[in-house]
Amino acid sequence: MGWRVDVVSKLTAELLRRSGVPEEKVRALLQAFGGSAMMPLYSAANEIIRDMRGQPFAEFRIGPPRNFGVEAAPANLGYGPGMCGRYTIHSSPSLIAERFGVTGSLPNFEPRYNAAPLQQLPVIRFNSETKERRLDLLRWGLVPSWAKDPTIDSRMINARQETVRTSGAFKTAFAKRRCLVPTDAFYEWKKLDAKTKQPYAIAMADQSLFAFAGLWEGWKNPATQLWEHTYTIITGEPNAVAAPIHDRMPAILPPDAWGQWLGEEEASPDELAALLKPYPAEAMTAWPVHRDVGNVRNDRPDLIERLNSA
DNA sequence: CCAGACGTTGTT
DNA sequence: GTCTGG
DNA sequence: CCAGACGTTGTT
């Protein structure tokens, strides 16, 4: 809110300096354009300039500031941003297949040390017709079947355990399309102060392969008429290992819950929801890792190594 | 009935 | 698709 | 999750 007032006054001053338009008129025009976004305000300012002058537009163009100049929030020590938005899956397809009892042909994929949203990543689903578990590559970021705008995907990378049963975006998938997301570790960013954050890896203490609780959906691309499959990872309360780093963590399912979650065994909605409790902290561990994991273009084995200087 | 929403993270 | 709000 | 982009016009 405050930023908008600042931008409006800045643009007002700039308009007066450049075009000599009466201040009242400038203010009225900027108000009329309204809106809550930053860029439309700049567009509005440029509209005003265009209406006033007959000179080449480019010379009068107003651009957004390089730094949008928002005051930094006070430090919130102990808790920081970050929850299931990045993980690793460097186990081989055949090892994943063995551990999860997957049958049939396997997809090929390289070891991933910085798996990120919108990427094709391995997911385990139960095929009720053939009665077998399958391993497929799906895109991370759930697009509901009814979505008109598929760019919603980057905001649907997680589903909250507390609302997943009832929210319109997830309820059908919760009832009919649950999946397991194989992983070796996930990353969290702990906020150290207003400008600094430290990424951590969190994994099983014995470094074994495990599984997030996931949901998947199909969306028919109107341009290609092809069905695209996407998935999301459910988040919930953190356990004692994750809590010092963040206030959420992905729901992790132990092997004895896989059958129910995949729909191989009967389970009521209450029983399914009960599976999404925090995974026992005793079995897990966390360690600091290199800041390079922040950039999705980095994907190297050393990203998962312990950082000693943190 | 139709229109419109449907989500996550984080912040103060 | 399905549900709520008007 | 983090990183990075983010708007417009008309004339030459």
Place this chain on the structure above:
DNA sequence: GTCTGG
């Protein structure tokens, strides 16, 4: 700030 892309 908000939004998209990876």
